[in-house]
Amino acid sequence: MKRKAVNIKEKFTKFNDLWSPRIIAQVNNYQFKIARVKGDFTWHDHKETDEAFIVIDGELRIDFRDGSTTVRAGELLVVPKGIEHKPFAEKECRIMMVEPSGTVNTGDAGGDKTKLTEEWV
Amino acid sequence: MKRKAVNIKEKFTKFNDLWSPRIIAQVNNYQFKIARVKGDFTWHDHKETDEAFIVIDGELRIDFRDGSTTVRAGELLVVPKGIEHKPFAEKECRIMMVEPSGTVNTGDAGGDKTKLTEEWV
Numbered sequence: 511m512k513r514k515a516v517n518i519k520e521k522f523t524k525f526n527d528l529w530s531p532r533i534i535a536q537v538n539n540y541q542f543k544i545a546r547v548k549g550d551f552t553w554h555d556h557k558e559t560d561e562a563f564i565v566i567d568g569e570l571r572i573d574f575r576d577g578s579t580t581v582r583a584g585e586l587l588v589v590p591k592g593i594e595h596k597p598f599a600e601k602e603c604r605i606m607m608v609e610p611s612g613t614v615n616t617g618d619a620g621g622d623k624t625k626l627t628e629e630w631v
Numbered sequence: 632m633k634r635k636a637v638n639i640k641e642k643f644t645k646f647n648d649l650w651s652p653r654i655i656a657q658v659n660n661y662q663f664k665i666a667r668v669k670g671d672f673t674w675h676d677h678k679e680t681d682e683a684f685i686v687i688d689g690e691l692r693i694d695f696r697d698g699s700t701t702v703r704a705g706e707l708l709v710v711p712k713g714i715e716h717k718p719f720a721e722k723e724c725r726i727m728m729v730e731p732s733g734t735v736n737t738g739d740a741g742g743d744k745t746k747l748t749e750e751w752v
Binding site: 517537577581610 | 657661708
């Protein structure tokens with residue numbers, strides 16, 4: 511069987527829409543998702559799961575109720591389950607997330623950015 | 632609470648030994664581990680889990696019984712559970728792995744490179 515490595519940056523050429531994660535790999539029931547983000551996301555938390563953010567390119571600020579953390583290219587931040595957070599990017603930023611399949615991007619906060627990611631690129 | 636992003640490359644400055652993964656982050660029971668690798672690893676498989684390899688720097692070849700895949704910096708490869716594989720790097724290469732905590736690096740193949748990673752950096 512031919513196995514091919516996934517080039518993470520190359521996968522970003524497959525789509526242009528913001529806040530719309532695509533799946534690029536899966537380890538058991540955990541998915542690697544990539545997204546282009548810009549501006550403010552929705553305040554939300556995930557009651558059932560932690561969530562890892564890795565910045566591929568650009569700069570992501572994650573606001574918490576008690577402060578904020580800037581995540582730059584090559585950096586990783588895990589948001590623990592149950593902790594409210596709001597991602598923000600001043601300029602377009604490319605990120606990768608690692609979380610269980612079926613994780614809704616806005617938790618149960620809803621809103622017009624809500625997506626259940628099921629599309630692979 | 633102050634949350635600090637993890638700079639993946641900076642974490643590699645904390646150790647120099649080969650084939651000796653360190654934990655840098657955890658999402659639920661899944662761990663992000665980094666390792667310096669060079670030369671041949673042991674043929675093995677993981678009966679219970681898939682395993683993601685992301686190359687941070689350099690070039691990793693993963694041999695399978697039916698072929699091999701080269702994974703370069705910025706690329707990712709998931710080795711499915713139960714599939715025998717043998718990582719190899721001609722020159723020293725820096726990698727990140729994502730897998731459940733408690734995953735032994737050589738599966739049940741044993742040998743002198745066997746390690747159960749429990750050390751954080």
